[in-house]
Amino acid sequence: MTVVEAPAVPRVLIAEADPWAREMLSELVLDVRRDAQLDVCSDGKQAVELMRGFIPDLVIACRELPGVDGLSLLRGVRLLRRQPPVRFILLSNRNDSASVREAVQLAPTAYLTKPLNIEGLRHRLEVLLLKEGDQVARTVPALTPGMGLDAFLDKRRELADGGPLYVDVRDVIARSRGPAGIDLKLLENELSEDPHVTAVLIAAANSASQHQGKPLQTLVQALTTLGATQSANLVQGLALKRGAILTDAALILQASEVWDVSRRTAGYARILARTLDLDHERCYCAGLLRGLGDLSVIRCLQEWLLSGGTLDETSIAHALEQYAAAFGSALRTRWRLPLELRELIAAVYQYNTGVYTREVLAMNLAGQMGRLGQEDPLEALAKSKSARLLKVNASDLERVRNKWVA
Structure with missing residues (x-):
């Protein structure tokens, strides 16, 4: 041979x-x-x-x-x-x-x-x-001479890979593995708070099941369609990408704030939806994905650092304010996330249309709650248009918050 x-x-x-x-x-x-x-x-x-x-x-x-x-x-x-x-x-x-x-x-x-x-x-x-014992390092592309941060982000907007990972993929796969292989329910539990993974699996499942019924809009549906092994493969593939794991302390802190608000929004959305007899899993996913744009910008800022750029608090804040919405919109479109899910994500921030469905109102209310601190009063929020149309009062909102904290 x-x-x-x-x-x-x-x-x-x-x-x-x-x-x-x-x-x-x-x-x-x-x-x-x-x-x-x-x-x-x-x-x-x-x-x-x-x-x-x-x-x-x-x-x-x-x-x-x-x-x-x-x-x-x-x-x-x-x-x-x-x-x-x-x-x-x-x-x-x-x-x-x-x-x-x-x-x-x-x-x-x-x-x-x-x-x-x-x-x-x-x-x-x-x-x-590889030859035996070889290890070949991938070089990080250097910045184009004279390129500023705005030009870098403008160039990356349509090509960004999404956000950094919230979960430790290796640990997740290990904890989800049982005697018969990857346990789908355990995998769901481990991945359910990671916005980037959730978005990618939903997008991949819809790509794999084109023209086979209604669009898939939740993590559970995506995992069921892809199966445990393929889902685990995709998740492991995400961890291989440059920038998937944040290393800069300032960016880790910024991402943690986005993750926290997203988790709160998702939790409130799920509880509100259950209370109002709505699709609580779809509302949960929409709430979790609210920060995709912010997280995608944060990941690109780490790529900027790896390529030789510099950052401070002011430039990080400017990048998020200037680019988060555009990055999020570009990602949701490029990944072909279902339109109904994209509308619920957008409702976290504002009403897109004059048609105030109960799910849209619930997501808007959850989004406002998610941006509040745990001790902030809820009386003003109870007077908002979303709360009034849903007939939700301050006591109802307090119960929602207590259930999520519990």
Whole structure:
């Protein structure tokens, strides 16, 4: 058997139709070999076009690609008769013996069925992309000379990856694992207070279940649709991204304030919704996601620091005031969060339309409560338009607050 050395700077082609799986695979490759040159596409035809210009050191392709499927892509690569053969990891939803035999005849480097075993895939990538004992650091892109913070944030707005993680992913997965694997209920409990994870899983679940009924708008629905293993894989993939874990003390403090308000808002929204006989889980998620824009800006500010920029309290406050709303709107649109959920998130701050549904009013009231301190009086809030239309008085609001604290 010929041993093939890991390439000096590998070029890796990833062909995967699902955008969240593409992102996870990209981050996994870069986590193993941070200097890898990535080419990413969403269908087989794009992959064929790319390979007309170069032959990659490694191909990772899904069998169920639209256009030219992954098996045809593998067949075409093998017809090149390259020596040593091009490394090719074929991913598939099919694990029946006939499908496996069909693929094995074309000698893929690995045939992996979904949902993927992330640690198993990581080990394969380490073998294929690293020489024994090697560790390759990913360089942080330096700032463009003369670029100021506003220009940096303007450039990042449409490309931001979302907020930092509230949970410790490694601990979450460990605590959610039982004798039979990942326990979905335990996983839900561990992730239920993380806005970024909640938003990504809802977006990924809707992407995976397009045209299959009503949009998914809660963490429970997302986890049920994706399943425990795929959900855990996506969450682990999020932790691989640069900036996912905050390291700057001032930014950690700022993010903690946003997380606290979001948790309060979500808790109040859930209790109000139960009291008013509304969809309490949807209201909870909307409340939790209220701070996506702020958190996304905070994460970008850490990227600014890592790239050589400087920050002080004034510049942090300016960035949040100037960019949080735009970052949040761009994220919710790009991730294609369901419109009904986006409307409830927006209602936390203001009414978007003249149609005052009870859920919109409840979210607006929860948003106002979330911004108050635990000891702040509630009489003025009880006189607000939302409270009056819902027929909620100060005593009702005090009970809501006490239930959440309890």
